Amino acid sequence: MRIAALIVAAGRGTRAAASGSGPKQYAPIGGRPVLAHTIEAFVGHPEIDEVKVVIHQDDGDLYAAAAGNTPKLSPPAIGGATRQASVLNGLQALAASSPDLVLIHDAARPFVSAATISKVIEALKNGPTALAALPVTDTLKRASDSGIVRDTIPRAGLWRAQTPQGFHFAPILDAHRKAAEQGLDQFTDDAAIAEWGGADVAIVEDTTGNIKLTTAEDLELANRQMASQNAWEPHTGTGFDVHRFTDGDHVWLGGVKIPHTHKLEGHSDADVILHALTDALLGALGDGDIGQHFPPSDPKWKGAASRLFLEDAARRVRDRGGRIVNVDITVLAEAPRIGPHRPAMQALIGDVLGLTADRIGIKATTTEGMGFTGRREGIAAMASASVLLPCGASV
Numbered sequence: 001m002r003i004a005a006l007i008v009a010a011g012r013g014t015r016a017a018a019s020g021s022g023p024k025q026y027a028p029i030g031g032r033p034v035l036a037h038t039i040e041a042f043v044g045h046p047e048i049d050e051v052k053v054v055i056h057q058d059d060g061d062l063y064a065a066a067a068g069n070t071p072k073l074s075p076p077a078i079g080g081a082t083r084q085a086s087v088l089n090g091l092q093a094l095a096a097s098s099p100d101l102v103l104i105h106d107a108a109r110p111f112v113s114a115a116t117i118s119k120v121i122e123a124l125k126n127g128p129t130a131l132a133a134l135p136v137t138d139t140l141k142r143a144s145d146s147g148i149v150r151d152t153i154p155r156a157g158l159w160r161a162q163t164p165q166g167f168h169f170a171p172i173l174d175a176h177r178k179a180a181e182q183g184l185d186q187f188t189d190d191a192a193i194a195e196w197g198g199a200d201v202a203i204v205e206d207t208t209g210n211i212k213l214t215t216a217e218d219l220e221l222a223n224r225q226m227a228s229q230n231a232w233e234p235h236t237g238t239g240f241d242v243h244r245f246t247d248g249d250h251v252w253l254g255g256v257k258i259p260h261t262h263k264l265e266g267h268s269d270a271d272v273i274l275h276a277l278t279d280a281l282l283g284a285l286g287d288g289d290i291g292q293h294f295p296p297s298d299p300k301w302k303g304a305a306s307r308l309f310l311e312d313a314a315r316r317v318r319d320r321g322g323r324i325v326n327v328d329i330t331v332l333a334e335a336p337r338i339g340p341h342r343p344a345m346q347a348l349i350g351d352v353l354g355l356t357a358d359r360i361g362i363k364a365t366t367t368e369g370m371g372f373t374g375r376r377e378g379i380a381a382m383a384s385a386s387v388l389l390p391c392g393a394s395v
């Protein structure tokens with residue numbers, strides 16, 4: 001199944017002309033042309049095999065600067081006087097690579113989500129045509145030319161058509177060609193041409209963010225939205241710790257005291273979960289490791305509760321203006337069983353890190369009798385942490 005995306009970018013953007021940057025699809029949002037964001041959404045989607053953009057004949061240089069180089073992007077097609085004519089030119093150019101399905105999308109919708117693209121493709125596996133759309137949520141009025149309301153229109157069953165709109169390739173090319181041959185050139189979207197051709201068009205509910213940038217105000221809003229999306233960058237850290245067993249009757253794991261046949265040996269309370277987790281947070285910050293901040297040679301930390309180390313790592317995240325998104329831990333041990341203590345561990349870790357239990361994964365596995373954990377010589381733990389840090393923040 002070969003799937004192509006056709007992005008129409010040949011308009012002149014007259015309604016957004018106040019932006020002063022030429023056609024709106026080349027105006028910068030978040031520091032890059034609108035079209036670059038739109039292309040990226042499709043090129044980056046794993047189910048899309050080819051992306052073709054339809055451009056205005058005068059925009060070759062603007063396009064070259066915006067498009068970048070990626071093997072999925074085939075040479076652009078040249079548009080026509082209307083959106084409908086541009087789509088037809090694009091479909092004819094795509095025919096050379098014979099896609100099975102095509103998703104037609106406005107260059108002016110740079111916020112299209114991967115989820116919407118996937119939903120449209122999924123719908124095409126069961127039907128001829130799929131339209132991304134939003135239910136109408138406002139009360140609708142029809143008014144006279146002088147602005148006097150004449151009618152209130154029931155909104156039940158009304159949808160706002162968005163893009164992408166998905167089609168089986170051969171029938172949509174055929175419908176577009178027939179419409180052009182019959183001089184029908186007023187269609188404002190491709191689903192309308194498919195409807196005219198007799199196809200059933202299935203609605204796929206879109207996300208509200210997939211707006212079409214139409215006016216200069218839309219471009220300003222998009223710029224702000226991009227800036228706020230880019231304000232945080234995700235950082236990931238991993239940690240690993242292991243302690244051997246010695247004589248004793250309990251272990252500390254995840255800040256919880258658990259009765260056991262042995263205890264874990266260590267300078268502090270030897271809590272492998274909290275140590276691995278502390279290292280994961282420090283790793284996400286690129287800020288050394290637990291041994292560097294709390295040296296085992298320092299008598300101050302003898303017998304210390306490992307909660308202190310985790311609190312210190314959480315403070316370091318806060319000091320960097322960061323936010324912990326989630327953490328995930330795997331314990332490697334033949335015994336004790338971790339499951340019964342998971343809620344207590346999540347409560348303690350959640351308290352220190354300010355996270356709800358659904359953001360704290362705690363899992364355990366035996367190593368099936370193999371290796372040092374299998375021989376019950378000790379317990380190991382691995383952890384990962386996701387942290388959002390303000391862009392450009394430095395230590």
Ligand SMILES: Nc1ccn([C@@H]2O[C@H](COP(=O)(O)OP(=O)(O)OP(=O)(O)O)[C@@H](O)[C@H]2O)c(=O)n1
Nearest residue numbers: 008009010011012013014015081082086107108
């Ligand atoms: N002759 C045209 C007209 C429009 N489009 C594309 O169709 C999409 C939706 O059209 P619209 O938002 O109306 O863009 P413009 O036609 O550029 O805007 P305006 O009507 O304000 O001039 C845009 O990505 C636009 O570039 C196109 O490829 N060819």
Ligand SMILES: C[C@](O)(CO)[C@H](O)COP(=O)(O)O
Nearest residue numbers: 083106161162163188189212
């Ligand atoms: C295709 C479209 O974006 C769906 O909402 C819309 O119909 C384009 O209309 P425009 O008049 O070209 O802005």
